Amino acid sequence: MITPSMVGAWTLFKKELLRFWKVSFQTVAAPVITALLYLLIFSHVLGSHVEIYPGVDYTVFLIPGLIMMSLLQNAFANSSSSLIQSKVMGNIIFILITPISYLEFFLAFLAASIIRGVCVGFCIYLVSTLFIDLPLEHPWIILAFAFLGSAMLGAFGIIAGLWAEKFDQMAAFQNFVIMPLSFLSGVFYSIHSLPPFWQKVSHLNPFFYMIDGFRFGFFGVGDISPWLSLSIVVFSLLVLSIITILMLRAGYKLRG
Amino acid sequence: MPAAVQFHDVSKHFGALQALDGVDLSIEQGEFFALLGPNGAGKSTMINILSGLLRPSQGSVEVMGFDVIKQYREARRSLGVVPQELVFDPFFSLREMLRFQAGYFGKRKDNDVWIDEVIEGLGLSDKAGTNMRKLSGGMKRRALIAQALVHKPPVIVLDEPTAGVDVELRHMLWEFIRRLNADGHTIILTTHYLEEAEELCSRVALLKQGKIIKLDTTANLLRTMHGKLLQLKFSGELPAALIPMLKEKNPEGYLLKLDEVSALEHVLVNLRQADIALEDLRLIEPDLEDVFVEMVGKSS
Ligand SMILES: Nc1ncnc2c1ncn2[C@@H]1O[C@H](COP(=O)(O)OP(=O)(O)O)[C@@H](O)[C@H]1O
Ligand SMILES: [Mg+2]
Numbered sequence: 338m339i340t341p342s343m344v345g346a347w348t349l350f351k352k353e354l355l356r357f358w359k360v361s362f363q364t365v366a367a368p369v370i371t372a373l374l375y376l377l378i379f380s381h382v383l384g385s386h387v388e389i390y391p392g393v394d395y396t397v398f399l400i401p402g403l404i405m406m407s408l409l410q411n412a413f414a415n416s417s418s419s420l421i422q423s424k425v426m427g428n429i430i431f432i433l434i435t436p437i438s439y440l441e442f443f444l445a446f447l448a449a450s451i452i453r454g455v456c457v458g459f460c461i462y463l464v465s466t467l468f469i470d471l472p473l474e475h476p477w478i479i480l481a482f483a484f485l486g487s488a489m490l491g492a493f494g495i496i497a498g499l500w501a502e503k504f505d506q507m508a509a510f511q512n513f514v515i516m517p518l519s520f521l522s523g524v525f526y527s528i529h530s531l532p533p534f535w536q537k538v539s540h541l542n543p544f545f546y547m548i549d550g551f552r553f554g555f556f557g558v559g560d561i562s563p564w565l566s567l568s569i570v571v572f573s574l575l576v577l578s579i580i581t582i583l584m585l586r587a588g589y590k591l592r593g
Numbered sequence: 594m595p596a597a598v599q600f601h602d603v604s605k606h607f608g609a610l611q612a613l614d615g616v617d618l619s620i621e622q623g624e625f626f627a628l629l630g631p632n633g634a635g636k637s638t639m640i641n642i643l644s645g646l647l648r649p650s651q652g653s654v655e656v657m658g659f660d661v662i663k664q665y666r667e668a669r670r671s672l673g674v675v676p677q678e679l680v681f682d683p684f685f686s687l688r689e690m691l692r693f694q695a696g697y698f699g700k701r702k703d704n705d706v707w708i709d710e711v712i713e714g715l716g717l718s719d720k721a722g723t724n725m726r727k728l729s730g731g732m733k734r735r736a737l738i739a740q741a742l743v744h745k746p747p748v749i750v751l752d753e754p755t756a757g758v759d760v761e762l763r764h765m766l767w768e769f770i771r772r773l774n775a776d777g778h779t780i781i782l783t784t785h786y787l788e789e790a791e792e793l794c795s796r797v798a799l800l801k802q803g804k805i806i807k808l809d810t811t812a813n814l815l816r817t818m819h820g821k822l823l824q825l826k827f828s829g830e831l832p833a834a835l836i837p838m839l840k841e842k843n844p845e846g847y848l849l850k851l852d853e854v855s856a857l858e859h860v861l862v863n864l865r866q867a868d869i870a871l872e873d874l875r876l877i878e879p880d881l882e883d884v885f886v887e888m889v890g891k892s893s
Contacts, residue, residue, distance in 0.1 A: 341698070342699065344700070348697055349693075349696075351693075352685075355685075360684075426680060426682070428682045430676060431680075431740070434674050435669060436667075436670055438666075588648070592645065592646055593641075
């Protein structure tokens with residue numbers, strides 16, 4: 338049985354998908370190109386000097402981290418930019434005056450973010466396999482981290498989109514929260530190569546677990562156990578989702 | 594039969610500001626109702642509480658018998674809202690936007706026929722595939738009206754539908770809204786043009802500083818606030834016989850208040866007797882601000 342409420346939530350999800358798909362050059366092609374540039378530069382500069390996991394070429398080591406980083410950033414960008422734009426333009430009211438519930442709103446935005454994140458990640462994977470042979474030790478672990486990671490950042494994007502009232506506040510959030518978290522997460526290195534203090538700091542960064550677990554899926558090796566990473570990611574996702582749902586239920590900065 | 598819209602003792606504060614103060618109002622199904630009031634009176638606040646964009650600080654509101662908070666799904670399905678601001682989604686074409694909007698209300702593909710009818714009825718057929726960004730102000734206004742109708746709501750609320758709209762379009766919109774009412778929809782519009790309420794609505798609530806200061810049929814209301822203003826321009830003094838009618842002396846000349854049109858006769862006779870050569874004469878419909886000054890003056 339398809340109820341009107343299901344149609345409502347599904348429509349919102351489709352609208353959110355189409356919103357990024359219509360500008361897929363910016364929302365998919367651009368991040369793929371950025372990731373490939375990183376790959377090109379870092380592997381060229383460091384490729385011959387660094388071997389992080391025995392027998393794994395640096396370039397190969399780099400790819401899963403880059404995929405995950407782009408996936409996370411794009412999942413975040415999807416829900417946060419959609420919300421801030423429709424708040425600034427005022428068209429958020431078109432959704433607020435409908436029977437769509439806060440939970441349906443949450444699911445629709447989250448699902449669209451997951452699709453955007455996974456889509457970007459998958460494109461980077463496809464393009465890089467044209468040049469480089471990438472092992473796939475545990476495909477299910479890869480998929481699990483891809484979905485959980487993009488869901489987590491999708492929820493985080495909703496929080497940021499609800500909180501920010503102007504584009505510059507959103508830019509600040511990107512620059513001072515999302516960028517540091519993604520660069521200090523071990524995308525470009527194994528955290529075992531860091532001094533002990535910075536290793537500890539990295540352990541507080543949820544991005545580290547997502548990237549390490551994701552990388553484990555490819556190589557079957559990681560800095561920590563993938564099950565620990567998985568638990569931490571699931572836990573973080575739950576916490577963020579609850580915060581997001583509570584904010585939506587309260588109509589935080591949406592309904593006065 | 595439940596009322597189309599019912600406000601029970603509704604108040605709304607924004608910090609220290611009291612935007613609505615104990616509003617009680619019942620609008621019957623099938624009515625054509627106007628909420629009239631100067632800027633800042635609280636008209637949009639009432640509409641936004643109705644549509645769920647704002648929550649009342651006190652009191653409750655029902656649409657077709659459904660509480661707008663406890664039974665928000667049913668209440669919102671019963672309501673179509675045309676917001677005051679010209680908001681739009683720049684990512685989509687008019688038709689896409691309307692289909693999404695209908696979908697949010699649970700409507701499916703079979704509703705597309707109705708959407709095309711609405712597009713046609715508002716004269717937007719040749720713009721259906723055009724991106725919202727590229728529509729003119731008047732077209733965006735019509736698009737907003739179309740958007741409020743996609744789910745065939747029994748109650749339609751228009752917040753200043755003709756603000757900033759040219760005369761031709763205003764009449765087209767009036768005609769369209771009248772037809773909706775004839776088809777059985779309850780219509781509630783807010784306006785600060787007396788003329789609009791007078792032209793369209795059968796009942797009017799006058800809102801001032803968050804309170805309904807008058808609630809009556811349009812006919813009764815107009816009877817109590819009849820009269821027009823007459824702007825005269827000439828050199829010389831106003832004849833003594835006309836001084837009781839003087840409302841104000843302004844740079845243009847004299848502004849007189851006519852209680853009825855026949856009083857014009859009296860003015861012209863007196864001007865002729867005083868040998869005054871008129872340079873200009875203009876009859877002005879009282880605007881709502883004047884009416885208010887008068888109403889509030891009387892009621893206090
Ligand atoms: N979101 C808000 N925050 C603070 N004050 C508001 C808000 N919305 C409206 N107001 C104030 O409430 C009063 C009523 O506003 P409004 O309902 O928009 O009036 P109207 O639609 O009759 O012109 C005004 O003084 C306005 O400044
Ligand atoms: Mg208003």
